[in-house]
Amino acid sequence: MIWFTEYQTENVGLTLKVRQLKNVHSKYQNIYLFENQDFGKVLVLDGAIQTTEKDEFMYHEMLVHPALVKHKNPEKVLVIGGGDGGSVREILKHPSIKQVDLCEIDEEVILISEKNLPNISGKLRDDKVKIYIEDGNEFLNERKNYYDVIIMDSSDPIGPAEVLFKSSFYDKVKEALKEDGIMVAQTESPFLQEKFFKNAVKEIKKSFKYFGVYTGFVPSYPAGMWSYTMASDNINILEDDEGYKKLKNIKTKYINEDIYKSLFKAVPQFIKDMIEEQ
């Protein structure tokens, strides 16, 4: 019997019974794929669980839909990271979308997801999608005033994704957005990864005039508690809007109109206090 343990900190781990499927080293990282009875197939990068068949909808829906319904008419969207394809799948549910660019540094992640996780990656070859195998930081040097929404679907801020959590990078994101553009980033767990979380919020705050943090469940991520930060230079993120109406026509399993309406409000008080401090 084989078990895989993700050490979420030096003192805490999530341990899963494993049926091994694949274990390869790409140019950038170790990619490990296995199957677990409760989580389905599990994709692990450098020891950290990225996506599981059973709970990926919680992460991808909460990462993608709030920014896309907050924006009045998103047509061009960029995903940085997100090689498993889950964010792209959710983006394409919005009828206004005309173009989705995916910038993933590691092609192996895409290829392994396409071969093994079709329910997650199945929309990556949609006509509206263009895949760039590039470093997100360099990719943005070429794109100015172009996207309506940019989605930061990155791995943890250690290794290849570290640069994606710095204010100098968020400044480039801002420049790549149109004037009324919106960015959203996964910003780690406020519990067990408090430092990563606080730092991400602090850096985003340096770059954008408006921002807001929300939380959601992701059982396979540290503490089962995940955070997302939305930001813009022209849209007051925290202001109420009627974006929830657009959710009526989008098929989801996690987010609903009520979750959107209370998104930035119904956040645990200790997290609100941490945000205030940054």
Added chain:
Amino acid sequence: MIWFTEYQTENVGLTLKVRQLKNVHSKYQNIYLFENQDFGKVLVLDGAIQTTEKDEFMYHEMLVHPALVKHKNPEKVLVIGGGDGGSVREILKHPSIKQVDLCEIDEEVILISEKNLPNISGKLRDDKVKIYIEDGNEFLNERKNYYDVIIMDSSDPIGPAEVLFKSSFYDKVKEALKEDGIMVAQTESPFLQEKFFKNAVKEIKKSFKYFGVYTGFVPSYPAGMWSYTMASDNINILEDDEGYKKLKNIKTKYINEDIYKSLFKAVPQFIKDMIEEQ
């Protein structure tokens, strides 16, 4: 180096680095207390984590405050289980409270908590609190039309707490409540413990006219995702009320006015769907 693993299912575990403090067998169960760098002191009953110093506030605040502010003027409250004292501590924050009865089957849990977890158990000897070392099921035979609020702070529905999740038991809870009384129960994790969750909701629904389910983070519990079910025969649980105003004057770290306002609404859609099916 010693690690403790709670196998939350046959295929998933939470593993914590351990500094052992105590490991005893009481009349009812194994009681294990250890210290972990990220969770602080951890109390384990029969292999299942019950409470940790670092995240117990998330559980106890969400279990206690919603029912106490939903009720117009709670004076007499009963806790079944809850030997660690965390629920009692939260109840006593409400100025209307005159009497708190705690019915815990295992005195050892109380004694170990009082000796080792003073921040959690510290209010158990308050003048308003009366402790009964009894089986909750039998205790209720003697109490009719007496309590304003009853809080089911039980362990998992296996072993000594199994009976506390059956409709025949909830009927007794109803009889022990005054006419406008409210019950709230911890009802397990909707992910990883889906069967326990569905069954608890189904049984509560059989006994009470009105009910509502809400969720919250508890990192040390299965999936980090916990559920609570509130029920009453006379108070329409799902109706909006002004209970949130009472939260203004109560010091909390997790629940706040906004969380209360969207309590039964901002629930992930797949959980709402599960509730509908019961």
